[in-house]
Amino acid sequence: MAKLTLTAAILSLGAAFILTTPADAGPINLTLPGGYYDSPSGYDFVSTFPPAGSTTIGTFTFSIPAGELVTGMTISGSFGNGDNGTTALSDYYLGYSGNETAVEVAGCDNIAADCYSGQNGPYSWAYTLTSADLSTLASAIAGGSLDFTYTWDNNTVVQIPGDLQYVYAGDPTLAIQVSPEPASVFMCLGGLAGLAALRRFRRV
Amino acid sequence: MKKIELAICAFAVLFAPAFVGTSAAQSATWTATSSPVQATIAGGPWTLSQGGSATTGGAYDGPTPYCTPGNSAGGTALVNPTSTVNTFNPFYFPFVVGSGLSVKGYFDYRPKNINEAVVAATSNDAGKTWTFQQMVEQLTTECPSGDSNTASSGGNDDGEGHPSIISFGGTTWLYTLNRSTPHVDSDGLIVHSILPRGVNALNPLPLNSPLMQPPTANIIAGWNFNGVTGTQLTPAPSTNHSSGTVAAKSLGMTNGYTYSTTPATIGSVDGSNVTKTTLSSDPSGTAAHNIGPNNNEAWRVVGVGLTGSQATGTAGTGNGWNLSAPPCTQGAEFDVDTTGYHYIVFQYDWYTTAQGVRDLQALYTTDGSTWTPVGPIQVSGGGTTFNNQITINFHALGITGVENNSHFGVRLVSVYDPDFIGSPAYSIPSGGTVCSAGATGIYTAASLATNDQPVVYNNNSGNWRFDEVNVLGTAGNTNPITSDPIVNTTGLVNPDGLLAVVPNTYPIQVLYISKTLNADYVPPTVYPACPASIPNGNFNDDVEVVRIATTTNFINFADITPFNTPQFPSPGANTPIQMVNGLSDPSTTSYSGIRWISGNGTLIKLSNGNWGLFFGGGNCLDGDSDAFHAIMYAESNGSDLTNWTVINGINNPIASIATVTGTDPQTSQSVTIPSSTPVVCQVASCTSNTLPWFSGRVYAPQAIVTGTGAVSLVFAGYDAGFQASPRDYSSYRNIGQVNLSVGNVTLP
Numbered sequence: 001m002a003k004l005t006l007t008a009a010i011l012s013l014g015a016a017f018i019l020t021t022p023a024d025a026g027p028i029n030l031t032l033p034g035g036y037y038d039s040p041s042g043y044d045f046v047s048t049f050p051p052a053g054s055t056t057i058g059t060f061t062f063s064i065p066a067g068e069l070v071t072g073m074t075i076s077g078s079f080g081n082g083d084n085g086t087t088a089l090s091d092y093y094l095g096y097s098g099n100e101t102a103v104e105v106a107g108c109d110n111i112a113a114d115c116y117s118g119q120n121g122p123y124s125w126a127y128t129l130t131s132a133d134l135s136t137l138a139s140a141i142a143g144g145s146l147d148f149t150y151t152w153d154n155n156t157v158v159q160i161p162g163d164l165q166y167v168y169a170g171d172p173t174l175a176i177q178v179s180p181e182p183a184s185v186f187m188c189l190g191g192l193a194g195l196a197a198l199r200r201f202r203r204v
Numbered sequence: 205m206k207k208i209e210l211a212i213c214a215f216a217v218l219f220a221p222a223f224v225g226t227s228a229a230q231s232a233t234w235t236a237t238s239s240p241v242q243a244t245i246a247g248g249p250w251t252l253s254q255g256g257s258a259t260t261g262g263a264y265d266g267p268t269p270y271c272t273p274g275n276s277a278g279g280t281a282l283v284n285p286t287s288t289v290n291t292f293n294p295f296y297f298p299f300v301v302g303s304g305l306s307v308k309g310y311f312d313y314r315p316k317n318i319n320e321a322v323v324a325a326t327s328n329d330a331g332k333t334w335t336f337q338q339m340v341e342q343l344t345t346e347c348p349s350g351d352s353n354t355a356s357s358g359g360n361d362d363g364e365g366h367p368s369i370i371s372f373g374g375t376t377w378l379y380t381l382n383r384s385t386p387h388v389d390s391d392g393l394i395v396h397s398i399l400p401r402g403v404n405a406l407n408p409l410p411l412n413s414p415l416m417q418p419p420t421a422n423i424i425a426g427w428n429f430n431g432v433t434g435t436q437l438t439p440a441p442s443t444n445h446s447s448g449t450v451a452a453k454s455l456g457m458t459n460g461y462t463y464s465t466t467p468a469t470i471g472s473v474d475g476s477n478v479t480k481t482t483l484s485s486d487p488s489g490t491a492a493h494n495i496g497p498n499n500n501e502a503w504r505v506v507g508v509g510l511t512g513s514q515a516t517g518t519a520g521t522g523n524g525w526n527l528s529a530p531p532c533t534q535g536a537e538f539d540v541d542t543t544g545y546h547y548i549v550f551q552y553d554w555y556t557t558a559q560g561v562r563d564l565q566a567l568y569t570t571d572g573s574t575w576t577p578v579g580p581i582q583v584s585g586g587g588t589t590f591n592n593q594i595t596i597n598f599h600a601l602g603i604t605g606v607e608n609n610s611h612f613g614v615r616l617v618s619v620y621d622p623d624f625i626g627s628p629a630y631s632i633p634s635g636g637t638v639c640s641a642g643a644t645g646i647y648t649a650a651s652l653a654t655n656d657q658p659v660v661y662n663n664n665s666g667n668w669r670f671d672e673v674n675v676l677g678t679a680g681n682t683n684p685i686t687s688d689p690i691v692n693t694t695g696l697v698n699p700d701g702l703l704a705v706v707p708n709t710y711p712i713q714v715l716y717i718s719k720t721l722n723a724d725y726v727p728p729t730v731y732p733a734c735p736a737s738i739p740n741g742n743f744n745d746d747v748e749v750v751r752i753a754t755t756t757n758f759i760n761f762a763d764i765t766p767f768n769t770p771q772f773p774s775p776g777a778n779t780p781i782q783m784v785n786g787l788s789d790p791s792t793t794s795y796s797g798i799r800w801i802s803g804n805g806t807l808i809k810l811s812n813g814n815w816g817l818f819f820g821g822g823n824c825l826d827g828d829s830d831a832f833h834a835i836m837y838a839e840s841n842g843s844d845l846t847n848w849t850v851i852n853g854i855n856n857p858i859a860s861i862a863t864v865t866g867t868d869p870q871t872s873q874s875v876t877i878p879s880s881t882p883v884v885c886q887v888a889s890c891t892s893n894t895l896p897w898f899s900g901r902v903y904a905p906q907a908i909v910t911g912t913g914a915v916s917l918v919f920a921g922y923d924a925g926f927q928a929s930p931r932d933y934s935s936y937r938n939i940g941q942v943n944l945s946v947g948n949v950t951l952p
Contacts, residue, residue, distance in 0.1 A: 086372060112709075157710070163397070
């Protein structure tokens with residue numbers, strides 16, 4: 001009887017594990033330590049021009065719990081912020097050292113768009129990363145670090161001498177969806193089944 | 205029969221969308237979902253409630269006076285910590301940006317007769333409660349000498365008011381109205397470029413306005429042309445503190461060009477003279493009791509140009525200004541020896557006739573022979589109007605060679621129009637300037653064509669005029685000008701403030717208030733006069749209309765307002781004037797009409813394809829062109845911002861001052877205004893169709909979109925007691941808030 005009880009207990013534990021482990025552990029929500037961003041320098045695109053390449057606004061650092069996988073990622077933010085409701089033409093990325101513009105997540109590319117010429121900003125944006133995006137960022141995700149960066153667009157339309165245009169960005173939020181690794185689940189169940197079989201074998 | 209019925213049904217099904225779709229776009233129907241409340245502000249300068257509840261206001265000797273310690277001891281102006289929350293007064297003319305709950309507002313802080321400043325604050329509940337961020341551009345640091353602090357005791361609150369904002373591509377521009385005499389409703393709006401950084405929402409503007417500086421303390425030499433008549437080819441300065449040469453002369457008016465008369469006129473002789481011209485910034489020349497607009501001497505630069513048959517073909521009688529003149533060769537020159545002076549500023553009033561050349565470029569010299577362009581091309585505001593106190597601050601531009609210099613001079617000259625679409629095309633040679641020999645283009649006239657495009661100068665008429673030309677500087681090497689020198693817009697005609705900024709446009713479009721003081725008696729705006737107002741018996745003869753203008757650089761505007769005709773003649777048919785159609789009529793005397801409109805309204809793009817506009821307005825009942833009788837709502841005709849239909853007018857307003865009964869001057873009928881319950885009184889427990897804190901004035905509506913069918917309306921109001929005699933100083937310039945909803949259109 002005691003052996004049967006032990007087997008039942010092992011199987012019960014396994015069942016409990018399966019029943020209580022959620023299929024999706026819920027998002028990990030991250031913001032940047034610095035909050036919103038105002039570019040320190042502005043440019044008039046007449047006699048002063050922004051630098052080529054990307055500028056890092058901040059870095060999302062995180063750790064994925066052991067035995068869990070990243071199954072999805074969404075980033076949101078705003079063009080403009082509480083200081084200025086608009087921004088200079090610019091594009092925003094998630095990237096990592098060596099490829100800071102790996103995945104474009106937002107862009108303010110048109111002077112007629114709200115992000116540039118709306119009068120009641122800031123204006124929200126959001127982007128859900130595709131599978132391909134996640135693949136591109138896989139190494140950075142595994143390393144628990146993603147840079148939020150931007151590049152300037154060359155403004156060939158609005159060029160006013162001395163009128164310096166600045167990048168204003170709202171505080172971005174990165175939501176990382178995680179789930180237990182399938183292999184982990186199966187290995188656990190398999191182990192429990194093996195224990196149960198072993199106990200039966202010994203009885204025999 | 206069944207086949208016929210089936211055919212009819214099929215026909216109806218196929219064409220029903222067409223029948224339904226051709227009906228007019230349904231206008232928004234607003235309802236109130238809350239009662240209006242007075243807003244509060246945490247922190248910031250002194251507020252009315254701190255002076256106590258007495259009708260004297262208590263700014264001088266109330267429980268917490270304006271200055272600390274206050275009373276006869278004066279002291280320092282109070283600044284409240286953010287832990288101190290007060291009713292949001294005396295502030296008005298809000299301008300709110302943002303949507304949802306988190307918004308930023310810019311306010312006109314104006315304790316009566318004490319001070320005026322621009323204040324920025326933020327709200328996290330769509331305008332019910334605010335937190336002070338920063339105050340700038342204050343008129344004075346003086347403490348009141350009494351609770352009413354009247355003008356006779358030194359009180360003054362005519363500083364920079366009516367703040368409004370343009371946000372564009374990560375830049376922010378603040379516009380204010382210069383209320384000081386005689387600049388109010390005459391000069392362009394003051395333009396400030398700001399770089400908001402956190403609580404420094406108005407960075408880098410100084411706490412003190414340049415209006416605080418005595419305007420005449422630092423004139424090295426100046427010309428006001430007063431008391432001068434007739435031909436003046438080289439007018440003498442009216443003020444001269446220079447140790448050396450001070451001279452003015454016209455440029456290019458004596459020439460051998462051909463003029464477009466029939467037969468042609470060959471040649472011109474300089475005939476520059478002094479003539480009376482209205483509405484420069486010169487404070488002198490205003491008629492008694494302010495009946496007429498200021499009309500005093502200005503220097504007219506022109507050829508002799510005889511009129512009538514004598515001019516036609518007579519040699520040497522050309523108009524002076526000519527299409528054949530190379531750019532930068534015609535205009536005026538002012539030479540001032542600045543030996544011993546630094547921080548040089550050049551200011552001038554510039555007038556063009558309707559046919560005068562549209563574009564002006566300033567040049568300067570440090571050696572008397574090499575002339576270099578400085579500042580942007582100035583664009584006339586449409587002709588027959590002054591652009592006042594255009595300012596060139598050389599030190600701020602990094603040009604210090606003009607200081608302590610016996611050869612300093614400024615030329616104000618005509619240049620080709622970069623906006624002209626036609627031949628010859630406008631171009632500047634590589635590395636050149638607007639004055640370069642290889643520059644191409646053509647001169648255009650100040651007055652635009654009916655399609656709002658520039659037209660080629662007619663080559664035989666038109667002229668420029670100047671007034672209040674001043675060269676300023678300091679004898680000691682100290683900067684008298686604050687870090688925020690006055691830069692005025694050009695091209696806006698007698699602006700009283702912006703009404704609304706049109707989003708997503710470039711050139712940027714704005715609706716603005718154009719107010720011409722005391723113009724009811726001056727052609728072409730001769731309109732029926734209002735009778736004495738109810739209840740205080742005031743009269744007002746200002747002509748105020750809404751106009752539309754564009755800008756590509758936030759400073760120079762082009763007015764593109766079409767011509768429309770006010771409906772009520774006095775006597776004879778009215779002349780068309782530039783004004784948008786359908787919002788107001790400057791000729792109406794009806795108590796149900798809208799004669800005046802005030803600034804700081806809100807434009808919203810609607811799902812029905814129209815623009816919605818919340819605005820403040822008034823009529824002869826008020827006797828005051830400040831236009832504060834009611835908050836109203838109108839919609840445009842589709843995307844056309846120059847044609848409007850008022851949906852909520854004087855009689856069915858969003859909000860109103862207290863009910864007034866009288867005999868309508870136009871219909872001679874007894875009327876009660878408003879005749880319908882205002883929208884905000886659908887929920888609020890109104891008395892006499894209003895609440896006490898806006899029973900005297902209500903205007904400046906700022907609609908914050910909080911949902912697809914909801915706005916939070918932030919606005920300003922006065923208690924009726926402020927309008928009474930003796931005046932109640934305890935409740936005026938109140939900021940308030942109410943929630944509105946709309947079910948038949950969708951908001952952005």
